[in-house]
Amino acid sequence: MxxxxxxxxxxxxxxxxxxxxxxxxxxxxxxxxxxxxxxxxxxxxxxxxxxxxxxxxxxxxxxxxxxxxxxxxxxxxxxxxxxxxxxxxxxxxxxxxxxxxxxxxxxxxxxxxxxxxxxxxxxxxxxxxxxxxxxxxxxxxxxxxxxxxxxxxxxxxxxxxxxxxxxxxxxxxxxxxxxxxxxxxxxxxxxxxxxxxxxxxxxxxxxxxxxxxxxxxxxxxxxVGDVLKSLPLPDSLTGGKMHRLPKLQFKTWLRLALIRPGKDWRDLERNFSQYCLVADGKETDIPEVATGFKDGTHGTIYKVSRWDEAANTVTGAFRPNNGAICIADPRLGCKPRSGTYGILRWDQVANTVTGSADVHAGTCAVADPRIPEMNEKGQWVIISEEGNWHRPLTTLELAALQGFPVQINGNPLELAGNSEARWRERIGxxxxxxxxxxxxxxxxxxxxxxxENEWIMSAEEVWVQPSDETKNPLQCH
CATH class of the missing domain: 3.40.50.150 (Vaccinia Virus protein VP39)
Structure with a gap:
């Protein structure tokens, strides 16, 4: 039928x-x-x-x-x-x-x-x-x-x-x-x-x-992990143009690294005097990262979702400061083949330069001891205290959490146009x-x-009953 x-x-x-x-x-x-x-x-x-x-x-x-x-x-x-x-x-x-x-x-x-x-x-x-x-x-x-x-x-x-x-x-x-x-x-x-x-x-x-x-x-x-674990890490060449990380201020990356999984901007009000930032073996004190937001500010700002729980509602949010679109990704703690995610020392001779420019495929990253300025924009991997990479979700990952196929006809999902904000709005x-x-x-x-002029009984409830939180006197017929 x-x-x-x-x-x-x-x-x-x-x-x-x-x-x-x-x-x-x-x-x-x-x-x-x-x-x-x-x-x-x-x-x-x-x-x-x-x-x-x-x-x-x-x-x-x-x-x-x-x-x-x-x-x-x-x-x-x-x-x-x-x-x-x-x-x-x-x-x-x-x-x-x-x-x-x-x-x-x-x-x-x-x-x-x-x-x-x-x-x-x-x-x-x-x-x-x-x-x-x-x-x-x-x-x-x-x-x-x-x-x-x-x-x-x-x-x-x-x-x-x-x-x-x-x-x-x-x-x-x-x-x-x-x-x-x-x-x-x-x-x-x-x-x-x-x-x-x-x-x-x-x-x-x-x-x-x-x-x-x-x-x-x-x-x-x-x-979240059930859905994202089969995807490559962000910026992988196999992920397509919707699987890219944004360039954010260094302060934003640092804030995300300091927020505990499942928490939001309010977690930045803690005392971080016992923490330090380590780059190529050199330690730097944690600068002031509190947002200064007033009580009552929306709880999805800078929220870092847990890998082992369901996410908040996927919206059209574009930046970490306007939606719960960040994740504590544990996958950098895996054991890939030798050379993958390799980090070159600043004070030593480099390995052979190959044709790969992908950090997921070879030793194409360096331990740069120069800590960026807090307002400098870029893409940084800061490993949090629990060993995870706190980062924004890519547009492709948001589409996956919405239940859309990440590949169509063997190619990564790519929506029409070139505006990432518009992609996210349509997905949300x-x-x-x-x-x-x-x-x-x-x-x-x-x-x-x-x-065929028949009908059947079901053990399920008649759609739709009002939920407890709404308490609206809605009627079912």
Missing amino acids: KFKALHLFAGIGGGALGFQQAREEWKGAVGTIETMAGIDCDAEACADFEMITGAPAIQMDLFSRQQYIDFHGHEPPDDWEEVTPFSLWQAVGGEYPDIVFTSAPCKSFSGLLGQDKAKTKKYQALSQLTIRGIQLTLKAFEEDLPSLILFENVPRIATRGKHLLDEIKRLLKKYGYAVSDGYHDCGEIGALAQHRKRYLLIARNEKKVPAFVYHPPVKKMKT NAVPPQASRAIAETMLRTLMPAR
Whole structure:
């Protein structure tokens, strides 16, 4: 049994990839989900979507004209056209999806954006895309409504965007949908190596789908090391252009080395008088490294994740001082072949110069006794007290923690464009494929019997129950 899915605000295709990987059996039949298309306004995201999923991506700006003006601060260009329900229906070839998955922009609902800024006209226009996506879907496919409509976003939408959710629910119920909403951890349902709490609304077409939609089972999560251990160390030639370390101030590298695994910037308030920095056998006192941040500063700044635990949520953070994107990497303590990671002494003759310029493959590094200035930028390996290298995660590693394949067609994953900040933003905005697959398989367990006017009971909970931490009176139907 094949079902068709349309993805609005599709991004780089994490949701679609998970749907495509979903498999479920019922009465000897195998259920699968085909991707009709992914729709997004970002040309680079569309290119990534097609590369990752192999399915078509359609570049469409789903803003209304007024929303476009409010967001951009000016009139749209002459060749810009407002998407209508008819043009959306035409764009997918006049077909009707069984499932519509929408993950509208969440910036205005995120805790990373201040409340005052979220209330500005620009970000309110962005928020309105949540409703507009649902409106376009219901009007475009009114003659044969989808069996299921899924709306995914950050948990804070339940408070900052409550008025929008109320309107979305009223609209869906008007079209004959039973609506359930709640929260889940993508890491727990997808066996990821990161905790990622999300809000999910499921709208079930009661005429087509008489049965409940059940919660996917909770799985054992991975650790960061489980995911990253198979990757080469950063800056390896085999890792591709997304597996590079940034050039940071020497003070930043030193701060990271002094923060204990699992801790953050607050760990720098300790007394480091018992520590010293050793370079080529020469000792130097630890300079002042405290940040001076005020109490209440976000705990993800300079946070160093443990290798043997799951990571924090992968976001679009670009530097160690704006997200939990650093790791205590123990792999420099391994025993590679002779010459690998070799360090030349400053006061001795060098080994034979070879054609390798990769520190992972030969003796291509030197023990330089000249301690850099604190504000000097570069890439330094400072071994921490417990013997690990505390360093930023590369963009490729963040993609791996999000569940994306690190190789496609035998080559390292490389997203469109050349902006590392844009790569990270698109990765951070993505739905992890494994979590999406878990959701899709629960959809199949409901849709397959429904196609033959049957339904089944499950031992799993009915999706979606509210989590204890939200304590919102959400109803399941």
